[in-house]
Amino acid sequence: MQKIDAEELFQAQTLLYNYTYGFIGSMCLKSAVHLGIPDVISNHGQPITIPELVSALKIDPNKSGYVYRLMRLLVHAGFFAITKVTKKDNKEEEEVRYDLTPSSRLLLKENVPTLSPFVRAMFHPALVHSSEFLAEWFHKSEVTPFNTAFGMSYWEYLSQNQEFNGLFNEAMISDSGMMNLVIKNCKSVFEGLNSLVDVGGGKGAVGRIVSEELPNLHWTVLDLPHVVANSPDSTNLKFVGGDMFQFIPSADAILLKLILHAFGDEECVKVLKKCREAISNTGKKGKVIIIDIVISEKNEDHVLTEAKLLFDMLMMVLVNGKEREEKEWEKLFLGAGFSHYKITPLFGMRSLIEVYP
């Protein structure tokens, strides 16, 4: 048997504990968002002390001693930062104050961009509960652990549950708000196009952002009827309710943002073939624009790969989707009859992929 020294064994134990209790960290983040801690600190106008935080949060007086413990973990994780200042009335003593960091600034409700709706939706019991069925699902015939947990697909659940449908759409809108930061870099990708169909474009958040930069581009959002319901058309933004597996309207370009990662290979090839038909009808040489995750473990930071692999598991649990490496993407494109493609990594987790007939 291989001899393992004590140091190695204790390191192994630490990894095990960190993953075992990862859910506690998630729940602390959830609590901070639900209590509104980032907004309280922001509204305070300067770094806040624990007594000021307790008072602003209207915490039960018996629980005020616990707030520091929650903050200590979230400081360690990088969501908040500590500053120490000497007390005005006693120069000998230091006062600990808590401030926002870039990660908690993303949780401010009124900021642009904000990921507060995204984090709230991701902690919905439907998502948390379905991942508990992962092991059981491996022995079962259902397509996803979500189906094992709820007896229906994720998309059926959304269409039947107005509250969660709203939360999910808000989450995706808030996630798309981050596009504001990269749209200037991506502008050339949309330039020269007269029309584009944003397949699975939700409530049109990306369309609105791009339209501000390119007002002559006719943007059509195709999404499921219950998603586009109550979305009024505007001059260059139109909504169509439908199923991308059945029909995709013709355009110079098709956008698929965070769509293909939610489907298995066969379904992706079907959608891509429909996209190829849709861009071939306009007479011009069109393209498909994909904004999605590309795993590149060898070339990227360990933390970034971990985030992508967590999303991969989320896609497996919810919708039988997967996050792909470049080789896997290439197989889909060639399988659907496309001839070449170009991948441009964007900030964060996504890449932009242009695919040509």
Ligand SMILES: C[S@@+](CC[C@H](N)C(=O)[O-])C[C@H]1O[C@@H](n2cnc3c(N)ncnc32)[C@H](O)[C@@H]1O
């Ligand atoms: C993860 S969201 C992405 C939304 C948007 N593209 C974005 O990036 O914010 C996936 C979208 O695909 C839509 N969708 C799923 N199945 C679809 C189908 N068969 N036809 C059209 N849209 C579909 C969902 O309703 C949802 O709005």
Ligand SMILES: O=c1cc(-c2ccc(O)cc2)oc2c(O)c(O)ccc12
């Ligand atoms: O629950 C999700 C989350 C995502 C998602 C959001 C933001 C990102 O940067 C990456 C992934 O995507 C989803 C998705 O595409 C889906 O079909 C169902 C659920 C989710």
